[in-house]
Amino acid sequence: MAKRVGMEVAVAVAEAVGQCDIDMAAVYPITPQSHIAEHLSDLVADGKINAEFVTVESEHSAMSAVIGASGTGARVYTATSSQGLMLMHELLPIASGMRLPIVMGIANRAVSGPLNILNDHSDIMPQRDSGWISLFVENGQEAVDLSIQAFKIAEHKDVNLPVCVNIDGFQLTHMVEPLELPDQELVNKFLPPRVPYATLHPSKPVTMGAFAMSDYFTEMQKAKDEALKNSKKVILEVWDEWAKMFGRAYKPVETYKAEDAEIIMLTMGSMGETAEMAIDALRAKGVLAGLIKLRLWRPFPFEEIKAALRKAKKLIVTDRAVSFGGPGGPVFSEIKSALYSEAHRPAMYNYIIGLGGRDVTVKDFIGMFEKVIPYSVEKTVDTYEFWGVRES
Amino acid sequence: MAKRIGLATWQEITTGCVVFEPGSASEYHTGSWRAQRPIWDNVKCIKCGICYVFCPEGCVQQSEDGFFKANMDYCKGCGICAHECWPRAITIVEEK
């Protein structure tokens, strides 16, 4: 039976992972991921999860250990945030280069300097080129659902890539939300045992992690790129199956009143729900406002973005990370680049919002729309702006 | 992996750089490195096997009659076997 509960999202994520028959997990604590780690260890201690649970001595070792375990054919999980993810950075392209299925929950948190333990996306943005599949969730239910789906996507024979599920730290991980933990029988049906591509076992000795000279390196990278691009097909299939089995549908780009919108805003993560309230308020005032929410970050959903923006005159991209000295927030730059060869492109505006846990209210979102309404459509503002920064 | 002419294409390479053929490094004959080679004198050899033990390549092989010789496909000519042989049964000569 599916269980309807009011549960802290981090705890729910651990419960969801516990429903996936993982064989091994390795974690190192960091705020705000720690509740995921703690609840997982509670479940193991009570015998509710039958898995090897390794409390490693650093995040680098957490990623190393899950890579090693995935190599044996085990189903593995880890979770981290911010500095922990940055410490794992070296290993992320190795994990994807070795084509090992791993699921990682990331409780998104600002990256130091200065130190800040609150929510933004500066930890995940530097991992764009790592070759991992990257998904964003907006609420607790999505965190539960996508954490389970991630195993199926990662282990698919045409994918064999690690997957990260991005969950806004504190803003989402520490909220108590009403959600449904899916029925275990259905999860078992949805998620069959892993069939690895290769395993470390004496019955068939293989070498994993060989080094490649220039004669093979390019081909390896090409193969990885193709795998990541093609994983979109599998992700859509998995979402289709999930919708049929569990009744909740997911799309790479979710839309809210965007079909006839003239001004569209783009958000990622939990802020989407707040932005929706702003859209409603603006619509009530007669503004044709709409919202698109990016769920699939890697592989980048080019078709869906282009389709969603076909009729828009203006696009406000909200970024929760800074690309210092660069052409704009990471999401802004990528969307701009994705639309470059389109016959019709909306005028684009970029606001950096919610850094280091700074609150972004409905009023803020309305403010962003009201700011761009008077701009002529010929004017794409080619710079980014830190929304709400105190200036002398 | 089936035999092919030339280097593999990106579609042909193994997923994730996994190598499925154990010991396939033996395709490469390190014997080409050699500047000198060991020669066994079976009159002096006492068949102790220490040359077999100490060869970094593992290319010293014992034949049916119990005597030893190096596999010239792999022998790098390091000279350890000759240096360690107690009865001085191995001599090192220069490659021509």
Added chain:
Amino acid sequence: MNIVENFDLYAPRLINKKELLSAGHRACTGCAEVLAVRLMCKALGENTIIASATGCMEIVSSMYPTTAWEVPWIHVAFENAAAVAAGVEAGLAGLRRKGKIDDRYIKVVGMAGDGGTMDIGFQALSGAMERGHDMLFVCFDNEAYMNTGIQRSSGTPMGASTTTAPAGKMSSGQETWKKNMPEIMVAHGVPYVATACPSYPLDFIRKVEKAKSIKGPSYIHCFSVCPTGWRCGSHLAIAMGRLAVETGVFPLYEVEKGKYKVSSEMPKALKPIKDYFKGQGRFRHLTEEEVNDIQKKVENEHQRILHKAKHLKAWD
């Protein structure tokens, strides 16, 4: 003429004939480290999984699309061999517990050079040993970062010239004493710690077999002569290792649950260390005074081990 004492004339019959590291690897001519790996594999047998750090042994053996390894082997990065090995051990344990793989015993082995064990690899090794994973870790110590061009590590012996601590007008090479990694492992409560050298192959193999039988962490520090980096003739790799033991520069001993035991191959009287330094270019610059200073330190260390062997009791 080098007499190898205690060497059994029936050696070929005592050593497992199977080669689990194939020829065709690209190790330097006369490399004693790859010889040690070859012998270690013979002692371990086929039911082994090896997790290796980046380094000489990884590079010479695993050039895609070939491999010299005939046991399951994984390489991930430089500093995490112990963490990867811990992960392999945990993965196997999880799978075995659920019956997803059969319950045959597989020895998990982490291996790295001195850099990948004592410097950049220290943290991962400390963590893995503290957590008590059922794994053996072998440090192949050739006393510098050899694969990247002979740079100093904490395993470089005092007085040795390396490319980042070279002998020069203002410097005598390495200024610090070799980090005592076996001692650090004993301090972690590792139930079996041993030092070994492939110049004493039967002793090395016996120690690997002993470690293999331990259900829990074990550590072997293997002295690996590097003719290329130490600047000595390629044919001298075994002889140099023997001299290192005979002069006390690298003492052979085991520590089983805190009980120290000097290996039988250790001589009673030590030869002077200048006999060992003589054939190696990396020590060529040392003055007589510097050599005497090192000689005293070597004798002190040796005495400390003898003292521990005599007086320290096992932990329980």
